[in-house]
Structures are given as structure tokens and as C-alpha cells.
Amino acid sequence: MAKSGKSSASRIAVWGILLLLVAGLAGFGSGGLGGNIQTVGSVGDTPITVQEYQRGLQQELDFETRRRQQPVSMQTALQEGLDIRVRERLAASTALTEEARVMSLSVGDAEVLRQLQQVPAFQGPSGAFDRDAYEFALERSSLRPADFEDDLRKTAARELLQQAVTGGLTLNKSYAETLYGYLGQRRSFRWAELNADLLASPNAAPTDAQLQAFYDENGTQFETPEVRKISYAWLTPDMLVDDITPNEDELLALYEERSGEFNQPERRIVERLGFADTDAATAAKAAIDAGETSYDDLVTERGLTLEDVDQGEVSRDDLDGPIADAVFALTEPGITDPVETSLGPALYRVNAVLEAQETSFEEVRDDLVAEAAEDQARRAVLDKLTEVEDLLAGGATLEELGTDTELEFGQINFSDDEHEGIAGYDNFREEALLLREGDFPEARELSDGGIFAARLDEVVPPALPPLADIRDDVAAAWDAAETKRRLSELGESLKAQLDAGTAMEALGLVGRTETDRGRTEFIEGTPPALLVTAFDLEKASDTALIPTDDGAILVELLDISAADLSADEAQNFLTQLSQQGSAGLAADVFELYGQAVQARHGLSLDQVAINAVNASMR
Structure with missing residues (x-):
């Protein structure tokens, strides 16, 4: 070797x-x-x-x-x-x-x-x-x-x-260049949104026959969701917490347990860069002071990252005497002189100075009361879990749990659209979808420490209401679909005129110009299809009509700019891609x-x- x-x-x-x-x-x-x-x-x-x-x-x-x-x-x-x-x-x-x-x-x-x-x-x-x-x-x-x-x-x-x-084994150079040529290409184009304001007149009121036909063809969008009628009994910490008053000894014990959070010594956020000998460390510090290099540059030159040298948040007690003296001598961000460590000389960079923190018991007492009460409530609820399991196994109903225990009984018409109350818990939603009629209720836990048991009473399948009951909804949907159809026809007409050389403004459109846009960029207020389509067009002056939810967008390609392979960004990309590709090929x-x-x-x-x-x- x-x-x-x-x-x-x-x-x-x-x-x-x-x-x-x-x-x-x-x-x-x-x-x-x-x-x-x-x-x-x-x-x-x-x-x-x-x-x-x-x-x-x-x-x-x-x-x-x-x-x-x-x-x-x-x-x-x-x-x-x-x-x-x-x-x-x-x-x-x-x-x-x-x-x-x-x-x-x-x-x-x-x-x-x-x-x-x-x-x-x-x-x-x-x-x-x-x-x-x-x-x-x-x-x-x-x-x-x-x-x-x-x-x-x-x-x-x-x-x-x-x-x-x-x-x-190395990746063919043309592979990286082709990929960057694709990703780095930029395009300029104009686009205009087609909306209902461009239509010569509003939609005529639909006839009964038109509404009936639309209702028949698009009935699924008007169906009511499946509803699962579920009975349940539940108990959460929030139902008990107001009746719980922690005693003073418990609060003091909790304060002592978390004293490291409430009372912290002065701290520093530091990085450590080691050197082979004191001369090298001294020369590096002198170069930094002279502005000839930087700490970050020295880290990079050593083949390291900032994560490699990060020491995190430290107190004086976390460091050996000489190191602590040097680091805590800095009262603001900066770099120490060379310090001898067990692994050789090093330069420490202080990135932040964190003052000592002292919080008295009285200052956090209210927070501790709330925390202790919530903790006791959670434990009290979980203590009920075995009791509920035994009662259910013995044949108790959910209704009886609601009268004989601290659990509350309730009923819900559950569907995908329901998120109130118990339906707001993912645990319940998962269980609600698994329930089958005739299943015996089983005790389950909720994400906040609560418990519940549920029973499926009935499944009401999706249903299409009669047209007379949802006539207004069907009419609104028909109007939106008719507007979109008319705008699509108008768009095809305007596209033909644009292809013939007529400018967007001459067509009564408010055009917007996008210059040197990349294919991965984001244009606020537009669908992703706009950029995708702009990059699908083959040559300048090509046009396209893009359907949207409520109309269409007309786009005209103005210019195609090839990726600049000589740019620093391109060279960095090509180097990284070649290295990664070569490593992948070798692997x-x-x-x-x-x-x-x-x-x-x-x-x-x-x-x-x-x-x-x-x-x-x-």
C-alpha cells in the first residue's frame, strides 16, 4: 500500500x-x-x-x-x-x-x-x-x-x-454533462391565465334536462360518504386533570428532578480542531488573525466537516482546567489560542455564549402544578385499563361502562370527514375502520394517554341523494364544468391566433414574461404543469394550452438557454456527480x-x- x-x-x-x-x-x-x-x-x-x-x-x-x-x-x-x-x-x-x-x-x-x-x-x-x-x-x-x-x-x-x-472505474464524462445539460437548461416564456372574465357572456341557466344528464354522468361526486355508526366509552387525562391537586412535596420533588433544566451554569457552544503539534496550531491561529484563512477553511482542508469538530454546548465542568480557562476566557464568540489537550494541541472556536440561568421554584410553580396534574391524570387513566378490560371480558356493555365507571359513553357517525372529539385521535380512526358488526369491544389506548372501547352498530353505505335534494350543488358543479369547457374552446381559438403570430396583448390577454427560468423553480400562483409544459416545448414560438381546475393557461416559448458547463456551479455539480457516479459504479x-x-x-x-x-x- x-x-x-x-x-x-x-x-x-x-x-x-x-x-x-x-x-x-x-x-x-x-x-x-x-x-x-x-x-x-x-x-x-x-x-x-x-x-x-x-x-x-x-x-x-x-x-x-x-x-x-x-x-x-x-x-x-x-x-x-x-x-x-x-x-x-x-x-x-x-x-x-x-x-x-x-x-x-x-x-x-x-x-x-x-x-x-x-x-x-x-x-x-x-x-x-x-x-x-x-x-x-x-x-x-x-x-x-x-x-x-x-x-x-x-x-x-x-x-x-x-x-x-x-x-x-470512473463515470463517463458525457453522462454528467448530459444530466447537467438537462437540469441546467433555462427557458424564457410568456403565459396568460384564461378565466371566466374573458367569456363574452355568463353561462345560461341549465335546463332540467342538462342538470339531469350531468347528475347521471357525475353522480359519484355527489355521493354521501360511508358512515359507520359507532358507540364508544372513553376516558382521557383532560377529563380528570381538573380534579387533581398535586401536593407541595410532589412539586418540590419535580423541581429538584428538573433542576438541571431550571438552573444551568454559564455555557459555551464550541468547536474543536486538533493539530499535530503546537507549532502547527500556533501558525494556524496566526493565519486566522491575519485574515489569510478562516477556521472553516482549516476544517475543510483537513477533510472534515463542521459536524466533525462540533463539541456542542459545554459548561466549565465539562472541560479540563486549561481548556475551560481558555474557552471561558472568551466573553463573546471567537477563537482561543492553542490549548494542550489529551489528544494534542487544538484551537477552540466559541460560537455562542450562554449566560447562567437560575429559575426559582416560585417562578415555575404554576407550570409544575399543571405538569404534575397531567402526569397523575395519565397514570390514573392507565390504571383503569385493566379494570375496563376485566369488565368487558365479564360481559359489561359500553353503556354500563359509562354509568358504572369514570368512562364517558358516546356515539358518533364516523366518516373520513369527521374529526371532532374522539374522531380527532388517529388511534380511534384506525380502530373505527377495523371494527366489524358483532365484534366485542376491546380496551385500547389513545395517543394522549387516554383509553377507549368501541362497538360498530351499523354501516351506512355511500348513497346518491335524489337530484331534487341537491339541485343547487349539481347546478353549481354544472356551471363550473361549463365554464371550463367554454374556456377550453376559447383557449384553442386563442392558441391558433397566437401560432399565427398575433401577440397575447392583441388577443386581449394579460401576459406575464418569465425570463431564464429553471425547470426546478417555483412560480407563485401557478400550477406545476406550467413549468413542465414550458420545458416540454421544442423550440421558440411553440405554444401550449394547459388545463387548470377553473380554466386554462396559454403559454408561448420565447427562448431556450443551454446550460453553461463552464460556470463554477456547473463544474462543482459535474465534479460531485462524477464522484458519486463513479463510487456507485464501483460499488x-x-x-x-x-x-x-x-x-x-x-x-x-x-x-x-x-x-x-x-x-x-x-
């Missing part, structure tokens, strides 16, 4: 892989599953170890927990097939490891050491690789250096194999290669071992 010319981004990617590997290995030692099962399968002669499978499962569970923002159990993972996804991923990586082994592809000790030396977590106070820090980090994860370095060596070999397969090729390798070496799995690991993760 090359030892020079690597970008900062590449180095950081290596650090990230190593740190994730250490973190992922946490909790999984080298003892296997009870010391009896060592592997769950193999590709060729390369095993898929129990530790690898356990680690993969745990990483998948952690990822899904963060993504869903709620714990994901092993039982859920098995139901959703997440374990299969882990095994497929392991099989793919193991196949590549086996291929590298067969090819005798590996990296030497010097390369392994070089990569270890670049990981900040393995560095001492001087910024150099520290063997004690390295061994301590692995010991906390129940790992031996030899095992970790073997994993690192295999990973490096797979990366070499990937580079050999996908190196040099597709490598995936196909991996599938072929796996098929060639053969995959075998030990279902008994897999089941044992799955059971140990529950």
Missing part, C-alpha cells in the same frame, strides 16, 4: 473504521459462546466466528435503536429478519477475506503499525502512538492485540482487493464481484450455532 499522498479524508476514514471496530468489539471476548461453539459458518476455509456474528448482531441492534429512537429487542430483530441481513453482510466480507487468502494478498506489520499510529484513541499526551493506551483500550473491550491486529490485517487485505477490482461492480467470489468458494452455515448465538442475545 502507498505510504504517501493520502488525503486527510482517507486518514480519517481509517481512524473511523478502527474506532468502530474497537467499539463494536466491546463486550465480546475471544472465548466464544460458552467455550463450546467457535464458528457459525464459513466461506471456503475462512470461518465466520461466533464473535463476528455476535458483534454484527449487536451493531445491528444498536443501529436500529438509534434510527428508530427506541430499543430494538433481539426478538424484534429475528421477526424482521435483521439477523439474516447480518449473516449476508458477514458472508460477503468473509468471501473477500477468503479470496485474499487464496491470492496470498496481505499487508505487512509496518502497514498495520502505521494505521494503528493514526488512531487518536491509541495516542498518548504527546500525540504519538502509546502502546499502553492501545492495550488499555483493547483490554476494556476484552480483546487481545493479536486478535485486533489480525482483524485489521484482514480488513486491509480486503481493501487492497477492492482497490484492485474497482480502481480506475455495483464490487458487489457483483463479491457474489461471484462467494459462489465460487461456497458458503456453509451452522444453524445450530446460529440459533445458540441468537438465544444468547435475548
Whole structure:
């Protein structure tokens, strides 16, 4: 592997892989599953170890927990097939490891050491690789250096194999240019709205025969919705909260529990950018002070983003002494002088100064009363859930719940248009659509902590009222349709004259000109079809008539401007698209290669071992 010319981004990617590997290995030692099962399968002669499978499962569970923002159990993972996804991923990586082994592809000790030396977590106070820090980090994860370095060596070999397969794969330049040429093209056009004011006379009153014909042809738009007549009993926290008065001890306990919210020390919102040595940090600060560069530029030059250096909101107690002194010495946004940290010298940028906040109990007492009462009301309602379930199981009716318990009985004619009262809860709406006549009511929860039970009494299907009952509605709909028909005819006539060279204004139209519009722009007060149609026209002077809900729009194309491929915006787009496209192409090729390798070496799995690991993760 090359030892020079690597970008900062590449180095950081290596650090990230190593740190994730250490973190992922946490909790999984080298003892296997009870010391009896060592592997769950193999590709060729390369095993898929129990530790690898356990680690993969745990990483998948952690990822899904963060993504869903709620714990994901092993039982859920098995139901959703997440374990299969882990095994497929392991099989793919193991196949590549086996291929590298067969090819005798590996990296030497010097390369392994070089990569270890670049990981900040393995560095001492001087910024150099520290063997004690390295061994301590692995010991906390129940790992031996030899095992970790073997994993690192295999990973490096797979990366070499990937580079050999996908190196040099780049997207054809014409693809990016063609796409930008399409997206970056701009057009100028004129358009005019055709509305009822352009008609020579109002619509004549419809005859009885016309209304009857329109009613017969468009009856579905006048149908009443399906109505589900539902009886229900419900109880919500709001029904109880007015009768609840929290005592003073409860309020004081709640205040103490949330003291970190009400009383906060002085804080700073900071970013941290580390450097290899003090000279580099000092030179960077001098360049910033001289206006030769900026903090943002230094971050970008290192291959980082602002998210990478963000330290968030910190108090003095969150930082070590010298760092805290430097950061809190700034009373307004700015950049500190170089500060020594456990990972080497760094520059801290203070983006905001947050003053200390102290809120007394008396100031928030009313809010705490409301919060405590609402919490007690929610708990009181949920405490009723089991009681309601037992009563329903014993044959109690909803009406009896309304008289014998704190639940309130009600009835509703439920449809898609009904959103008042209990119909405003999504939980109830979902249940209302699932109910069937004859079903026994079951206790359910509402999104605000309430409970309810419901019974379907009757389904009233959609119905078309007699014409005599909705004559005014039908007449209004006929008038709108007639106006649209007449405007469409007028539009075709005006379009023909526009095609013959007559200007819009000469046709009595109020035209608007749009200059150099892009196809992804938005023109206020117009339907999306206007821009779409303008970009569908083939050449200047072409016209089109666009139907709208209440009329039409006449559009005339004036000019087509080709995308400027030499513009900075275009060059940035082409560069990014080429990089993304090339990466996608390489990923597709490598995936196909991996599938072929796996098929060639053969995959075998030990279902008994897999089941044992799955059971140990529950």
C-alpha cells in the first residue's frame, strides 16, 4: 500500500473504521459462546466466528435503536429478519477475506503499525502512538492485540482487493454533462391565465334536462360518504386533570428532578480542531488573525466537516482546567489560542455564549402544578385499563361502562370527514375502520394517554341523494364544468391566433414574461404543469394550452438557454456527480464481484450455532 499522498479524508476514514471496530468489539471476548461453539459458518476455509456474528448482531441492534429512537429487542430483530441481513453482510466480507487468502494478498506489520499510529484513541499526551493506551483500550473491550491486529490485517487485505477490482472505474464524462445539460437548461416564456372574465357572456341557466344528464354522468361526486355508526366509552387525562391537586412535596420533588433544566451554569457552544503539534496550531491561529484563512477553511482542508469538530454546548465542568480557562476566557464568540489537550494541541472556536440561568421554584410553580396534574391524570387513566378490560371480558356493555365507571359513553357517525372529539385521535380512526358488526369491544389506548372501547352498530353505505335534494350543488358543479369547457374552446381559438403570430396583448390577454427560468423553480400562483409544459416545448414560438381546475393557461416559448458547463456551479455539480457516479459504479461492480467470489468458494452455515448465538442475545 502507498505510504504517501493520502488525503486527510482517507486518514480519517481509517481512524473511523478502527474506532468502530474497537467499539463494536466491546463486550465480546475471544472465548466464544460458552467455550463450546467457535464458528457459525464459513466461506471456503475462512470461518465466520461466533464473535463476528455476535458483534454484527449487536451493531445491528444498536443501529436500529438509534434510527428508530427506541430499543430494538433481539426478538424484534429475528421477526424482521435483521439477523439474516447480518449473516449476508458477514458472508460477503468473509468471501473477500477468503479470496485474499487464496491470492496470498496481505499487508505487512509496518502497514498495520502505521494505521494503528493514526488512531487518536491509541495516542498518548504527546500525540504519538502509546502502546499502553492501545492495550488499555483493547483490554476494556476484552480483546487481545493479536486478535485486533489480525482483524485489521484482514480488513486491509480486503481493501487492497477492492482497490484492485474497482480502481480506475470512473463515470463517463458525457453522462454528467448530459444530466447537467438537462437540469441546467433555462427557458424564457410568456403565459396568460384564461378565466371566466374573458367569456363574452355568463353561462345560461341549465335546463332540467342538462342538470339531469350531468347528475347521471357525475353522480359519484355527489355521493354521501360511508358512515359507520359507532358507540364508544372513553376516558382521557383532560377529563380528570381538573380534579387533581398535586401536593407541595410532589412539586418540590419535580423541581429538584428538573433542576438541571431550571438552573444551568454559564455555557459555551464550541468547536474543536486538533493539530499535530503546537507549532502547527500556533501558525494556524496566526493565519486566522491575519485574515489569510478562516477556521472553516482549516476544517475543510483537513477533510472534515463542521459536524466533525462540533463539541456542542459545554459548561466549565465539562472541560479540563486549561481548556475551560481558555474557552471561558472568551466573553463573546471567537477563537482561543492553542490549548494542550489529551489528544494534542487544538484551537477552540466559541460560537455562542450562554449566560447562567437560575429559575426559582416560585417562578415555575404554576407550570409544575399543571405538569404534575397531567402526569397523575395519565397514570390514573392507565390504571383503569385493566379494570375496563376485566369488565368487558365479564360481559359489561359500553353503556354500563359509562354509568358504572369514570368512562364517558358516546356515539358518533364516523366518516373520513369527521374529526371532532374522539374522531380527532388517529388511534380511534384506525380502530373505527377495523371494527366489524358483532365484534366485542376491546380496551385500547389513545395517543394522549387516554383509553377507549368501541362497538360498530351499523354501516351506512355511500348513497346518491335524489337530484331534487341537491339541485343547487349539481347546478353549481354544472356551471363550473361549463365554464371550463367554454374556456377550453376559447383557449384553442386563442392558441391558433397566437401560432399565427398575433401577440397575447392583441388577443386581449394579460401576459406575464418569465425570463431564464429553471425547470426546478417555483412560480407563485401557478400550477406545476406550467413549468413542465414550458420545458416540454421544442423550440421558440411553440405554444401550449394547459388545463387548470377553473380554466386554462396559454403559454408561448420565447427562448431556450443551454446550460453553461463552464460556470463554477456547473463544474462543482459535474465534479460531485462524477464522484458519486463513479463510487456507485464501483460499488455495483464490487458487489457483483463479491457474489461471484462467494459462489465460487461456497458458503456453509451452522444453524445450530446460529440459533445458540441468537438465544444468547435475548
